Amino acid sequence: MTTQNKGFWQSGHTPTLFAAFFYFDLSFMVWYILGPLAVQIAGDLGLSAQQRGMMVATPILSGALLRMAMGITVDHLGPKKAGLIGQAVVMAALGTAWFFGIHSYEQALMLGVALGMAGAAFAVALPLACRWYPPQHQGKAMGIAGAGNSGTVLAALFAPTLAGMFGWQNVFGFAVLPLGLAFIVYLMLAKDAPECPPAKTFGEYLSVLKDKDSWWFMFFYSITFGGFVGLAGTLPGYFHDQYGLDPKVAGFYTAACVFAGSLFRPLGGAIADRIGGIKALLTMYTFAAACIAVVGINLPSSFAALAFFVAGMLALGAGNGSVFQLLPQRFRKEIGVMTGLVGMAGGIGGFLLAAGLGLAKQATGSYQIGLWLFASLGLVAWFGLSSVKTRWRTTWGAAAVTAAKV
Template identity: 60%
Template sequence: MTNASGGAAAPQSSFWKSGHWPTLLAAFLYFDLAFMVWVILGPLAPAISEDLGLTPAQKGLMVAVPTLAGALLRITNGILVDDIGPKRAGAISQIVVIGGLFYAWFNGVHSFEGVLGLGVVLGFAGASFAIALPLAGRWYPPEHQGKAMGLAGMGNSGTVLAALLAPALAKAFGWNAVLGLACIPLAIVFVIYMIIAKDAPYVATPKTASRYFAPLKSADAWWLMAFYAVTFGGFVGLAASLPIYFTDQFHLTPVMAGYCTAGCVFAGSLVRPLGGALADRVGGIKVLMMVFVVAAIALAGVPQAAGLTAALGLFVIAMLALGIGNGSVFQLVPQRFSAEIGVMTGLVGMAGGIGGFYLASSLGFAKQWTGSFAPGFYIFAGLALIALAALMFVKGQWRRTWAAAEGVRI
C-alpha cells in the first residue's frame, strides 16, 4: 500500500507506526504558532480601534484582511509544496512572518492603512495551512489520513493562545509590544521545525501552471471548497470577530472578551482530530451533514440569546460543530485528490479563508449599517443550510464513483 501521495506505508499498520511522528509534531507546532499570530489582530482589536479611532466596519475589515490574505497565499504555498517540498516552503513562510512582525514592532503601526498592511503579512501565517497538512499527511496511508490531517490541523488551537495572551499582554505593555513579543515563540518553533521536520520520501512531479489548477476542472473540487468555506470560514471568522463582538455587545473588557473567545475557540480546535477520526469511522458525508445542521441552528440562535451565558453556549456549540467539520472535509480531500493533495490543500484552504473573510467583514458591516450583528449571523447560518442541501445533492454520486473506486468510507 502507498500513502495518499505515493509514499510507502505498511498495510493496515497502526497509526503511530505508519508515519513519521517528529514531522507530525513539527507540523503541529508550526501550524499552532502561525495560527496564533494569524488572528492576533482580533484580540488586539479593542485596543487598536480605541487608539486609531476605527469605525465598526473598519474593525471588521482589520480582522478580516489577514484571513483573506491567508486564503489567497494558500494557493502559492500549495504550489511551493509540490515544487520545493513542504519543509522548505514552511521555512520561507515562517521567516516572512517573523520579519514582518519584528518590523511592525520596531517601527510601530500608526494608521488604519498600516494595520491592513500588517494584516497582509500575517496572511503568510494563515497560509501555513497549505504547508503543514501536506508536510504531515504525506507520511500516512489513506486509512489514517483523517487522523494525521486532524492532528496537524489541531494547530488551529493557536487561536486560543492569541485570545488568552494577547489582551493581557497588551494591557501590561501596550498592543504594539505584543507584536514584538510574538516573535520569541515563533523563532523557537522555527528552530525546532528545522531540526525535526522531514519531507516524506514522495517527491511531487513538476507540473506546469495549468496542471496545478487542473483539479478545478472537476466539480468535486468546487464542492469540497464550498463545504470548507462554511466549516473553516465559520471557525476562523468567529475566532477573529468574537473579541469585538463580546466587547461591543456585552461591554466586556478586552481581557475578559479574550477569555470568552478562548473558550469558544478551544472547543473548535480540540475536536478537529475527532472530526477526522469520526469521518474515518462512519464517513465524512454523514459527519458533515450533522455539522451543517448544528452550526446553522447555533449561529441563528445567537441573536436571540438573552445574555452572555446563552451566547457563549451557542458559540461553543457552533465551534464544536465547525471544528468537527474541518476535520471531516480533510478526510475527504485526499480520498478524491490523492495525487494533487498539495495544490488541493491550498485551494480548499483558500476557500476556507475566503469564508472567514466574509464572516468577519460582514459582521462589522452589519453592525455599522444596522446597529446589530444579527444579519451577519443569520446569513452565515443560511449558508450552512445551503451547504447541507448541496452535500445531499452530491453524496450519492460520490459514493457510487470515487469512494467505491478507492475502497474507503465516505
C-alpha cells in the same frame, strides 16, 4: 506488517506530524493576533466598527490568497523548505511592526496583509503530514496537523493581557519569540515524505478547477473553516459590543470558543474515519447552523451566547476535520494544490464572514442579520453535500477504490 495493516502511530512519521502541528499552531496564533487586539487597536487609532472588522478580516483574506501560492511552492520545493520560507517572512513582518510601530488604519492593514503568510501555513502543514499516512488514517493525521487552529486560543488568552501590561504594539515583538522556537523545531524534526508527487506546471495546477468536485470541496470548507476563523476574529469585538465585556474578559470568552473548535478538529477527522466523512459532515452542518441561528436572536445573557457559540464552534471544528478526511481520498495526487485551493476558499469564507459581521454591525447596530445569513449558508452546504453523496460513494469513494470510509 504492511502499511495497510499498521496502527496509526506506526504507519507514518510522528516527528514530522508534531513539527507540522507546532508550526501550524504558532502560525495561526500570529495570523489571528489582530482579532484579540482589535478593541484596543481600534480605540487608539479611532476606527469605526466597519474598519475594525476589515482590519481583522485582512489577514484572513491575505492568507487565503497566499495559500494557493504556497500550495504551488510546496509541490515545487517540498513542504519543509516552503514552511521555512513562510516562517521567516512572518517573523520579519512582526519584528518590523514592533520596531517601527503601527500608527494608522492603513498601516494596520499592511501588517494584516503580511500576516497572511502565517495563514498560508495551512497549505504547508497539511501536505507535510498527510503524505506520510495511508488512506485509512488520513482523518486522524490531517486532524492532528490541522489542530494547529488551537493557536488562536493562545492569541485570545494572552494577547489582550500582554497588551494591557505592555501596550499592544509590544505584543508583536513578544510574538516573534515563540515563532523562533517553532522555526528551530520545524528545522530539526520535519521531514518530507518519500512519496512526494512531481512538480506540475501552473496550467496543470489550474486544471483541477475543471473538476466540479474541487468546487464542492472549496464551498464546503468555506463554511466550516470560514465560519471558524471568521467567528474567531469577530468574537472579541462581538462580546465587547453586545455585552460590554472588557477586552481581557472578551478574550477569555473567545478562547473558550476557539479552543472548542480546535479540539474537535482532530476528533472530527477520527469520527469521519469511523463513520464516513459525508455522514459526519452532514451532522456538523446541521448542528452548527442551529447554534448560530439561536445566537442570532441576540440572547440576553452573555453566558447563553457563549454556550451556543462553543457548541457551534465544536461543530465547525469537527467539520474541518471531516472535509480533510474526504479530500485526500478524492485528490491524493493533487493534495498540495488542492490543500491550497480549499484552504484559500476557507480563508475567503472567513474574510467575508468577519467583514460582513462588521458591516452588519455598522449598518444596523446589530450582528443579527450577519449571523442568520451565515446560518443559512450552513443549510445550503447541507443540501449541496446531500446532492453529491451518492455519486461520491459510488465512484472515487467506493469500497473497491479506497480503504477509507466515505
